[in-house]
Amino acid sequence: MQPKLIKYYLLGLFVIGLVLFIVLQFNSAQNIRKLISGNEKLLDELNVKNELQKLQTNIAKTDSKVRGTVISQDTLNITGIEAEVAVIKADLGEINKLVLNDSTEKLLTQLNYLVDEKNNFNVAVLDSFYLKGKWSAERMINAQKGKRLGEAINVILHALDSTRQTEVNHTTHLIDTSGQKALNWGTIMLFFACLSSLLSFLYITSRIYKQEQLIEALDHSRQQEKKLTVVKDQFLANMSHEIRTPMNAVLGFTHLLQQQPLNEKSREYVASIQHAGENLLDIINDILDISKIESGMMRLEPVSFSLRGMMHSLQLMFQPKAQEKLLDLSVHIDAGVPDILYGDVMRLTQVLVNLVNNAIKFTPQGQVTVRVSPVGGNESGIRLLFTIADTGIGISPNKLSTIFDRFNQAEADITRKYGGTGLGLTIVKQLVELQHGTISVESELGKGSTFLVQLPYTQGELLAEGTELSGYSQEHFTLPQQPDIRLLVAEDNRMNQNLLRHLLGNRQLHYQLVANGQEAVNALSKQHFDLILMDLQMPEMDGYTATRKIREELHSNIPIVAMTAHAMAGEREKCLQTGMNEYLAKPIREEELYRMIQVFTGKSSTPEHYVHPHPHNGYAYNxxxxxxxxxxxxxxxxxxxxxxxxxxxxxxxxxxxxxxxxxxxxxxxxxxxxxxxxxxxxxxxxxxxxxxxxxxxxxxxxxxxxxxxxxxxxxxxxxxxxxxxxxxxxxxxxxx
Missing domain, CATH: 1.20.120 (Four Helix Bundle (Hemerythrin (Met), subunit A))
Structure with a gap:
């Protein structure tokens, strides 16, 4: 049976059951009405019988008084005879009302006549007694007329009683039959009620059981889905780690190779290797981002940031790439846009980096323009419009509706010519919607594209600068006239400590070094920092516990970047779930470290000097x-x-x-x-x-x-x- 037809079968059964119940109820009510009517009729017959008996008794009583008066000549017995006659007439009238029908009409007529004659006779005897004396009255009595009238009346009364007895028997039979039918129909109704209740109970029980099974199956499916999601995320995290390591090595060697004297053909080959490697890393990053968004682990971390500083960093980041293609890259911020905003600067940077990167990638000549302008706001917040316009290849009108779909690019040959996964704009759209914003695109084929992103922000406040980072036994490094970036580094391994001193010192960054999570929590409670680099495995207090304390006890939204040598699948997602913002795998890559510092602080830093690496540095390999x-x-x-x-x-x-x-x-x-x-x-x-x-x-x-x-x-x-x-x-x- 198809599930869609079940409801119609159930509706049909309900209608049939309702009709059957109505029929049973109707028949039962009809028999009960017959039973009541029969009982009323039987009561009437009993009343008739009683009236007949009263009439016979009153006539006999009247005769007795008349005879007693005549025989004893005692006039006291005559008292009340007129009343007795009146009662007899009243009883006769009541009998006429109760018994009058076609079968008794003749008998009633005779009875009325005889009773009248009997009453008249008794009155005549009494009149004769008063007027002529005892002998005259006795002579009338002895004439047997009164006796004959009494016998005739008794015959009529007996006939009426017999007739009424037949009616009583019929009524009694009718009552018995109706009562039995009512009992039978009541029993049938009770049976069907019990059967319906039982079937309803069994049906409801079976539905509840099936529903519980479905809920259990749904829970099991959800658990399986969660397990599969975890497996997928672990696989992606593990594969990204396994792929990133050799790819970083490939890009590193490519960078070293580019510093060597190369002929034109070799330089072209090296450039191709670098381009392919960077594309592969972009693909890995896109897959990880889309996985993180879909699994619900992409969280917003709002902080106060400088919009103009972030946009300046964005321009510095893409200026070399734009110059390489001879493009004019410009950034404009309207005067009405406040500088200090409160929001997730990392997600904003990710959105703009993706859109500007696409604009440069798909623009062979001309310019790329980024503009920030206000489109609305109130005392508590402002809504900004980010416009990224280019003069590139454009998008055909029939592709605009699907440009944000995953694995979709405007034309079939775009992937072959420019590369990419088709996930970038999908990630951008989901990140924008995650921040309660909107994104749209306007484009004309061959004339460029314009992406419009609207995002809400509240006006932020500058964080307190705090006191100078001093008074600690841990080492910190400061140089004047450098970007005001304050870093807190939690690392217990001495070699990693030396490495971070070297990398952060090259960029002239302010930093404080602590050896475990507890020292990191203590330092953060006393000083202001822009970013924490947090090792996960440390003595006394590990990075996970320290992060939870920072989020839950200090209620700080400071960006935290995890550092660990773990290659276990899902380690990155575990860090994000704990409250960290990003994951940095060891061994630490210089450019990746600087990129995270720039993204999370919204500020840029440049090394005081740059020395090209020497491929051998005097060391011999074996x-x-x-x-x-x-x-x-x-x-x-x-x-x-x-x-x-x-x-x-x-x-x-x-x-x-x-x-x-x-x-x-x-x-x-x-x-x-x-x-x-x-x-x-x-x-x-x-x-x-x-x-x-x-x-x-x-x-x-x-x-x-x-x-x-x-x-x-x-x-x-x-x-x-x-x-x-x-x-x-x-x-x-x-x-x-």
Missing amino acids: GESSLVQLEYLQQLSRGDKAFEQNMLTQFVTQLPEDLSMLKKAIDEEAATDIRRTAHTLKTTISFIGLEAHLYPILESFEHLEVNYDKALVSDQFNTLKRLCVQALQETLQLLF
């Missing part, structure tokens, strides 16, 4: 058998040999300490300490390119269960120790 690879360290150092020497020296010092701590944890069979020390070791060995050889072993330690195979762990540690000793020997050869 060929394919060498474990130590210095490409990453050289990219970070930008030719600073003292920094490289310092990092290598610290590696030689710290690696034996970390190995010793890991050996101690294994000997004590402390799974928690093994996992924590293995995570620390991953950071230590990442600076000299040991990830490919040692990460598999260290990740198996990181995922160690409580009931682990001790012999297998011991064998893995011996392998790890052997490779670390070889790496130490190679590093020592490089140092000396």
Whole structure:
């Protein structure tokens, strides 16, 4: 049976049941009415019988008084005879009203006549007694006329009684029949009522059971959907990590190769490699963004920011790319637009970066213009219109309605010619709607496009600058006449601390370095910072706990960027769910670090000097058998040999300490300490390119269960120790 027809079958059954109930109720009511009518009729017959008996008794009583008066000559007996006669006439009149019908009309006529004659006779006897005396009255009595009249009256009364008895029997039978029918129909009604109640109960119970099954199945489906979503997100996070690592290496080597003398053909090949690598990273970022939005993990983090500072950074970011294509890139902000706004500057930057990047990509010549203007507002807020116009290839009118759909680009050859996933505008639209804004596009094929984005903001207030970052035992670095960016860095690994000192110092940034999450919370409660770089695995208090305290106890919306060497799937999403704003994988990439600082602070910073990295820096490689690879360290150092020497020296010092701590944890069979020390070791060995050889072993330690195979762990540690000793020997050869 089709589900759509069930309701019609149920409606039909309901109508049939209703009609059946009405018929049963009608028949039952009819029989009850017959029963009531029969009872009333039987009561009337009983009244008739009673009246007949009263008439017969009163006639006999009157005769008796008349005879007694004549015989005893006692006139006292005559008292009330007139009243008795009147009662007899009244009884006769009542009988006439109750018994009058076709079958008794003749008998009633005779009865009326005889009763009148009987009354007249009695009156005549009494008159004769008064006038002529006793003998005259006795003679009338002895003439037997009164006796004959009395006998005739009794015959008539008996006939009437017989006739009424037949009616009584018929009425009694009718009452019995109607009562039995009423009882039967009542029983049938009771049976159908019980049956209907039972069927209704069974139906309702079955529907409730099916509904519970559906709810249970729905819950199970939701749980499965959540699990699948988690699996998908974990897969995307894991794959992004696995793809990013080699792609960053490809782009890094491409950057190094571009610094070398190349002929025209080689330079073209290198440029193609760089372009393809950047496109691949863009695709990965787009997939991660759309996944994060759809899974509900994209959260708004409103802060006070400088609109003009952010737009200036945006222009600086895209100016080289525009100049490369000989495009005129201009940014205009109307005078009526306030500078300090309160909103999610990161999401705004992401929207504008995507739209400006598309405008430059699809504009072969001409200009790209970005304009910010107010379109409405009140005392508490303002609505801004961001207009991104270009003179590029444009969009055909029939494609405008689908331009924001996922995996969709305006023309079929766009992807082949310009690349991309077709997700960029989908992400932009969802980010705009997430901020309660609107986006639209106006375009004409061959004449360019104009994207119109409206977003609401409230006017922000400048955050207090706080006191100078001093009075702490932790190290901080400041130089004058640089962007006023204040960073809080929570990192316990000494090599990472040195790296961050080097990277942040190159950009002349203000920063304060702390060794654990508790120190980070304490520092934030006393000072103002623009951004926190938060390691996840730290002693005393880890990064997750520190973030929760910052969000829940300090009620701070300061941007927090997680730093971790975890390659586990879903680690990035876990960071976002905890309250962090972004995820930075270790080993830390210089450009990625600077990009996040710029995006989250809305400010830009430029290094005081730039030294092109040297591909060898005086270090010799030991060929394919060498474990130590210095490409990453050289990219970070930008030719600073003292920094490289310092990092290598610290590696030689710290690696034996970390190995010793890991050996101690294994000997004590402390799974928690093994996992924590293995995570620390991953950071230590990442600076000299040991990830490919040692990460598999260290990740198996990181995922160690409580009931682990001790012999297998011991064998893995011996392998790890052997490779670390070889790496130490190679590093020592490089140092000396």
